[in-house]
Amino acid sequence: MFFEDSVLMSRLLTFLTLGFHVIFATVGVGIPIMISIAEGIGIKKKDPHYTLLARRWTRGLTITVAVGVVTGTAIGLQLSLLWPSFMKLAGNVISLPLFMEVFAFFFEAIFLGAYLYTWDRFKNPIYHWLLSIPVVIGSTLSAFFITTVNAFMNAPQGFETEGDKLIAVDPFAAMFNPATPTKVAHVISSSYLTSAAILATIAAFIMLVRKSTIYHKKALKLTVAATFIFAVATAVAGDSSAKYLAEYQPEKLAAGEWHFETEKNADLIIFGTLNENNEVENAIRIPGALSFLAHGDFNAPVEGLNETPEDERPPLWIHYMFDFMVMIGFYLVGISFLFLIFWKMKRWNEYNRWLLTGLAAVGPLAMLAIEFGWIFAEVGRQPWILRGFMTVAEGATTSPHVGLMFLLFLGLYIVLGTGCLVVLRKIFKNNPAELELESRYPHVKESDKE
Amino acid sequence: MSYEYIGITVLWLFLYGYLIVASIDFGAGFFAYYAKLTKQDHIINKLISRYLSPVWEVTNVFFVFFFVGLVGFFPDTAYYFGQSLLVPGSIAIVLLAIRGSFYAFESYGSKDNHVYMFLYGATGLLIPASLATAMTISEGGFIEETANGVHLMIGKLLTSPYSWSVVLLAIVSVLYISSTFLTYYAHRADDEPALDIVRKYALFWSSPTIIASLTTFIALSQHNFDHFQKAIELWWVFGLSVAFFMIGLFLIYQGKYYGWAFIAVMFQFFFAFFGYGASHLPYIIKPFVTITSGATNETMGITLIIAFIGGLLLLVPSLIMLMRMFLFDADYVQGKK
Numbered sequence: 001m002f003f004e005d006s007v008l009m010s011r012l013l014t015f016l017t018l019g020f021h022v023i024f025a026t027v028g029v030g031i032p033i034m035i036s037i038a039e040g041i042g043i044k045k046k047d048p049h050y051t052l053l054a055r056r057w058t059r060g061l062t063i064t065v066a067v068g069v070v071t072g073t074a075i076g077l078q079l080s081l082l083w084p085s086f087m088k089l090a091g092n093v094i095s096l097p098l099f100m101e102v103f104a105f106f107f108e109a110i111f112l113g114a115y116l117y118t119w120d121r122f123k124n125p126i127y128h129w130l131l132s133i134p135v136v137i138g139s140t141l142s143a144f145f146i147t148t149v150n151a152f153m154n155a156p157q158g159f160e161t162e163g164d165k166l167i168a169v170d171p172f173a174a175m176f177n178p179a180t181p182t183k184v185a186h187v188i189s190s191s192y193l194t195s196a197a198i199l200a201t202i203a204a205f206i207m208l209v210r211k212s213t214i215y216h217k218k219a220l221k222l223t224v225a226a227t228f229i230f231a232v233a234t235a236v237a238g239d240s241s242a243k244y245l246a247e248y249q250p251e252k253l254a255a256g257e258w259h260f261e262t263e264k265n266a267d268l269i270i271f272g273t274l275n276e277n278n279e280v281e282n283a284i285r286i287p288g289a290l291s292f293l294a295h296g297d298f299n300a301p302v303e304g305l306n307e308t309p310e311d312e313r314p315p316l317w318i319h320y321m322f323d324f325m326v327m328i329g330f331y332l333v334g335i336s337f338l339f340l341i342f343w344k345m346k347r348w349n350e351y352n353r354w355l356l357t358g359l360a361a362v363g364p365l366a367m368l369a370i371e372f373g374w375i376f377a378e379v380g381r382q383p384w385i386l387r388g389f390m391t392v393a394e395g396a397t398t399s400p401h402v403g404l405m406f407l408l409f410l411g412l413y414i415v416l417g418t419g420c421l422v423v424l425r426k427i428f429k430n431n432p433a434e435l436e437l438e439s440r441y442p443h444v445k446e447s448d449k450e
Numbered sequence: 451m452s453y454e455y456i457g458i459t460v461l462w463l464f465l466y467g468y469l470i471v472a473s474i475d476f477g478a479g480f481f482a483y484y485a486k487l488t489k490q491d492h493i494i495n496k497l498i499s500r501y502l503s504p505v506w507e508v509t510n511v512f513f514v515f516f517f518v519g520l521v522g523f524f525p526d527t528a529y530y531f532g533q534s535l536l537v538p539g540s541i542a543i544v545l546l547a548i549r550g551s552f553y554a555f556e557s558y559g560s561k562d563n564h565v566y567m568f569l570y571g572a573t574g575l576l577i578p579a580s581l582a583t584a585m586t587i588s589e590g591g592f593i594e595e596t597a598n599g600v601h602l603m604i605g606k607l608l609t610s611p612y613s614w615s616v617v618l619l620a621i622v623s624v625l626y627i628s629s630t631f632l633t634y635y636a637h638r639a640d641d642e643p644a645l646d647i648v649r650k651y652a653l654f655w656s657s658p659t660i661i662a663s664l665t666t667f668i669a670l671s672q673h674n675f676d677h678f679q680k681a682i683e684l685w686w687v688f689g690l691s692v693a694f695f696m697i698g699l700f701l702i703y704q705g706k707y708y709g710w711a712f713i714a715v716m717f718q719f720f721f722a723f724f725g726y727g728a729s730h731l732p733y734i735i736k737p738f739v740t741i742t743s744g745a746t747n748e749t750m751g752i753t754l755i756i757a758f759i760g761g762l763l764l765l766v767p768s769l770i771m772l773m774r775m776f777l778f779d780a781d782y783v784q785g786k787k
Contacts, residue, residue, distance in 0.1 A: 062554050063554045063555070065507070065554070066550060066551050066553060066554030066555070067551060067554075069507055069510055070510075070546060070550035070551055071547070072514075073510060073513070073514055073543065073546060073547070073550070074543045074547060076517065076518060077517060077539055077542075077543055078540075078543075079521075079528075080517070080521055080528040080531060080532035081532050081535065081536045081539050081540065082532075082536070083532070084528055084529040084530075084531075084533045085529060087521055087525060087528035087529070088525050088528050088529035089525070091522060091525030091528055091746065092525050092746050092747055092750055093750070095521065095522030095523070095525070095746060095754055096522075096750065096753055096754060096757060098518050098521070098522060099518055099519060099522050099754055099757055099758070099761075100757055100761075101518075102511065102514050102515050102519075103757070103761040103764070103765070105511055106508070106511045106515065106761075106765055107765065107768060109507035109508050109511050110508055110765070110768040110769060110771075110772050111768065112507065113505055113507060113508060113772060113776075114771065114772055114775055117775075117776065118775065134768075166747070167747070169747045169749050169750050170749065171749065171750055171753045397532065397533060397536060397599075398533065398598055398599035399533065399536045399537075399599075399601075401536055401537050402536065404537075405536060405537065405540045408540060408541075408544060409540070412544050412547055412548075415548075416547065416551055419551060419555055420551075423554070423555050
């Protein structure tokens with residue numbers, strides 16, 4: 001039974017832990033910057049609405065960071081527990097970014113604790129705001145370092161092999177491998193995007209089900225504007241990722257795009273199905289677009305999957321992951337742009353129900369796109385754990401108990417996930433922003449002009 | 451000194467750091483639950499959460515730092531520990547996760563939840579016990595390498611007097627370190643009723659700590675005579691540890707200079723811990739990994755040390771800032787901020 005297959009179960013358990021962790025890691029990277037922006041605006045404009053936004057987001061962040069930290073600790077240990085042979089080999093080359101990631105995390109942890117517990121401590125609010133800067137730097141740097149590790153697994157370099165030993169190790173060459181720039185840019189921009197989108201969802205949702213107050217209108221404008229900027233940045237980074245793939249990991253792009261024959265002027269395939277002969281049916285084809293995506297030239301040749309030996313090909317279902325991710329990305333750019341146009345065109349009401357409904361969906365969709373994109377990137381390098389050097393099967397533990405551990409962790413994540421939702425609800429449900437605004441800043445009236 | 455020795459010393463320092471900060475945390479969990487049972491929670495729990503809430507994440511990083519550093523400096527340990535510790539390691543992760551989430555969740559109501567308080571207290575004892583197991587295993591004799599890979603001999607581990615004495619030592623040390631710190635903190639906070647309770651805890655847990663240290667020594671001589679003998683050669687280090695134990699206990703008993711008392715406790719464990727570590731060498735995991743055979747290549751080792759120095763330049767000032775904000779700021783400790 002598959003339950004006994006330690007390689008498969010190790011993969012599933014890693015998927016479970018990372019899939020759960022990525023939710024909290026993403027908001028952990030992106031929300032601090034939103035908080036810092038809101039608090040900064042609040043201080044500059046002397047507008048308590050923004051300060052309250054920062055305060056309330058921070059309270060939510062505490063909960064998600066806690067889950068992010070404990071699941072991050074889990075994956076940190078699971079790397080060695082589930083992939084001991086991989087860590088033994090790669091540990092020689094990737095220790096540096098792993099180590100630096102912990103430093104960045106340490107830095108963030110120190111200042112996050114200081115930030116959370118000193119809201120009313122300083123006479124000059126600038127000092128409190130300054131504490132948010134190292135939190136943003138720390139969380140973004142840890143995303144940077146850990147992404148270089150993943151980039152290394154996709155594009156291993158910075159060492160030579162001698163038998164089964166790695167020699168002539170160059171830690172910096174390993175860290176700054178060809179996959180690093182595009183991966184880092186895409187991971188960080190999409191984390192910012194997703195966090196902004198989730199906060200936009202909250203504002204839009206409250207305006208739909210309760211009433212629209214000035215507070216929520218300001219929240220929506222700030223978060224949707226941020227969503228738009230980060231969505232554009234993510235799209236640009238995503239485009240360079242595709243160009244990277246075409247050059248260095250053509251089999252991943254080819255599997256993701258169902259592109260079998262090497263050809264010029266290659267079509268981009270959107271959705272569709274495969275028949276038993278691996279021919280694409282029911283798909284939308286955009287002529288030449290894949291060549292353009294891969295090389296910035298409609299006539300450039302794109303390497304097909306048939307060039308890759310059959311046992312080194314990733315599974316073909318990742319095509320859907322790629323399509324979903326890209327589609328959501330376009331939706332995010334589009335709807336946030338629409339809102340900005342409505343906002344700037346004074347005659348149109350940017351708070352109409354249709355637009356709000358569309359905006360209420362951006363957060364969950366962005367998070368789904370994160371998961372899809374991550375699955376595409378990870379499954380797309382199958383069967384390798386270290387592309388070209390070590391397969392997943394060679395890296396896994398031989399312990400027979402992985403199946404049981406999977407159940408143990410499944411239970412843990414259910415408890416943590418539920419606990420997180422319950423507590424978040426408890427914090428905000430009986431304490432709406434209007435009430436808190438009134439009690440904290442009694443001189444501000446709802447009728448105050450924007 | 452070659453880079454392997456710098457590496458292991460750095461790691462040992464971080465593990466020692468974790469030993470102290472995590473003990474405070476783990477012990478506090480146990481005391482918080484015990485206080486609830488004896489209906490004294492209103493006296494000391496506020497004190498505990500006032501100190502712990504801002505620093506729990508930092509505590510956790512000490513641990514992550516240690517295991518990431520260990521794998522970084524000595525990648526072979528990832529293989530042997532990873533292969534053999536899947537089950538105990540996973541259980542420890544789950545316990546740590548339950549506990550870690552507590553700090554965030556507790557500020558919003560779960561404090562009144564009896565089950566959660568029980569888990570919080572229980573994990574405070576179970577985590578040190580499960581982490582101590584990794585220590586025990588490194589002594590050798592509990593893992594075997596066959597053609598199918600590396601396995602932990604669970605039966606042998608569970609029937610070994612040595613492994614049980616280590617577990618016992620870990621638990622009582624945690625309670626002792628924690629109670630001495632809380633005594634100091636309660637004193638800082640001018641909180642007489644809390645001071646009265648935690649001081650009693652500290653006095654109570656002192657004798658099991660010293661007894662368990664002795665029995666662990668005896669059990670070690672049965673289990674791994676080489677290691678025991680090397681420890682005897684370092685007798686003066688352990689002697690210093692005992693001397694600091696006496697100083698700490700005396701000061702707490704006198705009811706004065708609680709800050710110095712806690713520093714004495716820190717020195718007590720510092721010497722015991724470094725004496726243990728130094729006599730453990732050259733083995734990291736006996737007999738599979740020694741400090742030279744298991745080390746990462748030289749370039750990486752030196753780069754890691756440079757990164758480490760850079761990191762410390764950033765961390766030490768930040769840590770001092772955090773301590774001044776939450777530990778040495780009298781107004782904060784007394785609950786006025």
